[in-house]
Amino acid sequence: MPRSLSVLGVRVERLGFTGLRVLYSGVYYCVDPGELLEKTTCHYVLCSHFHSRHCSKSVVQDISAKYVVSTLLGTIVKPGDTVKLGEVLVKATSAYSRWSNRHPRGVGIGFYITFPSGLRLYYTGDTELVEELLSINGRVDVLVIPINGEGVFTPEEAVEAVKSIKPSLVIPVHYEDLSAYYKFRDITQPYTQVVRL
């Protein structure tokens, strides 16, 4: 697997189970870094929700609040809110499960991030195929999507999201069993470029 992927001047790295570290113009934006937050250089932290593999409350609490964006700590946002972090615009999006109670509505969010270089990265957060996700406004260059079906998209549902959102590139996250990746990759391939990061 590549250790990083650069798109339109933005360098993206994987961070743990589902997270990302994004470098733009010398600033690190960490999305759902989990426990790795303690060992990673992050200038801003974006937490989709507080499950340990995404963001750990105790670890995040130690960071100065102005550098955190979440639904509970730091700059508190709800779906539809927009915050500016350095040069980067972050919009909170809806993320929840319809078919399980793992991710109740109103607890978690996703992030639609706009970089000055023109890149639009959509990190859906832990969600299933909900209506709000399909009505996202604006172009998506890079879609980061969970695929293991545990309160999030199954691989097949994730493909449906890809077909609706039509990103230039998709990075699947939130899986341990590689068979989820292969299933997602093989069905998605004709619709967009898959990158396993």
Add this chain to the structure above:
Amino acid sequence: MWANSVLEKLYSRDLVIPPALKWKTVSIEEYLQIYRESISDIYGFWEREARELMWVKPWSSVSTGDPPRTKWFANGALSAYYNVISKHRDSWVWSKVAVIWEGEEGDAKVVTYGELDDLVNRVASALRAHGVKPGDWVILYTPPVVESLAVMLAAVKIGAPFEPIFTGFGYWELARRVARRSAKVVFTVDAYYRRGRIVNTLETVRRATEYSGFKGEVIVIERASLPSLKSNEVVFSDFIRESSEATEDYVAESTHPLFGLHSGYVDDYMPITHPLGGFLVQVYSTSKWIGLRPRDTYFCTVWPGWITGISYVVFGPLMIGSTVVLYDGGPDYPSWDRWWSIIEDYAVTLLLTTSGALRVFSKQSDSYVLKHNLDTLRAILVTAEPLEADVWWWTYRVVGTSKSPLITSIPSELSGRIPVVNMYIQSEIGTFITGNLVNYTFPPLLPGSVGPPIPGFYIDVVDFSGSSVIETIGELVLEKPWPSMPIEYPKEYVKKWTNGYYKTGDYAYRTREGYLYVLGRLDGVIKSSGYRLSPGSIERALREVYGLEVVVFKCRDSLRFESIIVICAESSKCSDIKQAIRALLGPIVEPGVVTTAPLKLVSELRSKRSSVLEECSVSAINKLLNSS
């Protein structure tokens, strides 16, 4: 004859229908009907294909002049860049990924068609600002990097022909090519990584430009470790920084020079230039036929510097709108599964590689392949040199079966699933001319062969009297000209045209059904690891730079197909010859065996250069010396 022993290794009687193409495979009779129709009116066939491109001015005549001076689509005019990139503007292709690049160190980069066009525009504008005009040559000496691809396309955009030179060549070869093309500008990288080590490219370019007396600018793409630059060197990012002015897509006559290469002949490498119109027609059609579609992610392990890389990296896949994967690194770094990992991680659907590479991979443990899931692969395309039947079977079974059963494939038995298609190409011809076509005529595969001729190319095998032969070894020839007939060529190429047909210089064997086996060069030209190498160039370089008299032979090599033998006229300098060749001509030309002989014998042996020694050993050379 040595060609017989090659044929023995290639020959197979088993026709194979891969499960993935079970419903698409045609009978050989159906194929022959399409093929015969195509060659009964070559000009009409290619005229229909040419209409697939966008012409600014239609041609007045499909072809004029007798070969080798045949010109295609006379008086027609078109923009090459429009037909490769600009035509995708305002379509869904514009926002899709055009190129995925991965470096050996593990970092990857992605550019969409729109972003690639933006970069090309900036380079094109900078080239114009630096005085490069239509018809001026642009030279590249780089490994696979996105910027280099953009430079080639920028040259195309402004009507400047380009020549990419393989970084496996040393400074002496680079110097001569820069001088021969009277290049205005040379693009290179500072350095690059191979097997974890830094290769200092800029140093080679500096030696070459000094040796050739080059007076133009050297543009240095930052890749590994930028040193302090000299006065005529400019960093790529600075080169394009001020250039924002949009440049128009240059429209030229069909016979305008598009790109060039130096092709290996017995005495030396010689420049060949391909025309804009005929080449684009030929490469677009063959790219569709070999299986490329807009939704494909296509990994080609051959970089421009060789014809396959130019035709099927710079032009074909981008004309189609596919995504091209470039890998800048060693195939075995950090381990032998690097290529398979790339296929798995980027959902690659088509792989184009060389017989030489597959031969080496087949000698490694199967586990390097089998630990990866390569289910997205639809076909494996192979080229560059003969592909032994056992290597074909290894590729078909181990690489081509993968994990999910398809129709009748059985993954646990590695029974094979997707086609492994071996194809023939030559620098002078410009594109593949033989092979089973995944998106056109696909008769059953014959392992070890290069398939049957591709429709539109009138191919024959003839004996020394020029008569057609079947089931007998002869020479592969083209009976009729092809659209990308070179517009600049050496006298050696002219000599290849006799009695109205073109002699490829390769031994071949044709089966009764029309499948072809290509068996290697019948002259002294060396095919080593897929590279077409000139023995005369080695002799010339050593004479010119070190005053050494040598004669170069080739020998059979189980891994590289052929290897180089150098017989040096006795001198104290002979001991350093391997190192000297590496520096002057590059690592790809390094001989397998070096020995010495009296000067008189060395001169006499030159007339026997077309012989191939069955073994790469001193005893085989002694046998040759004793027979002289």
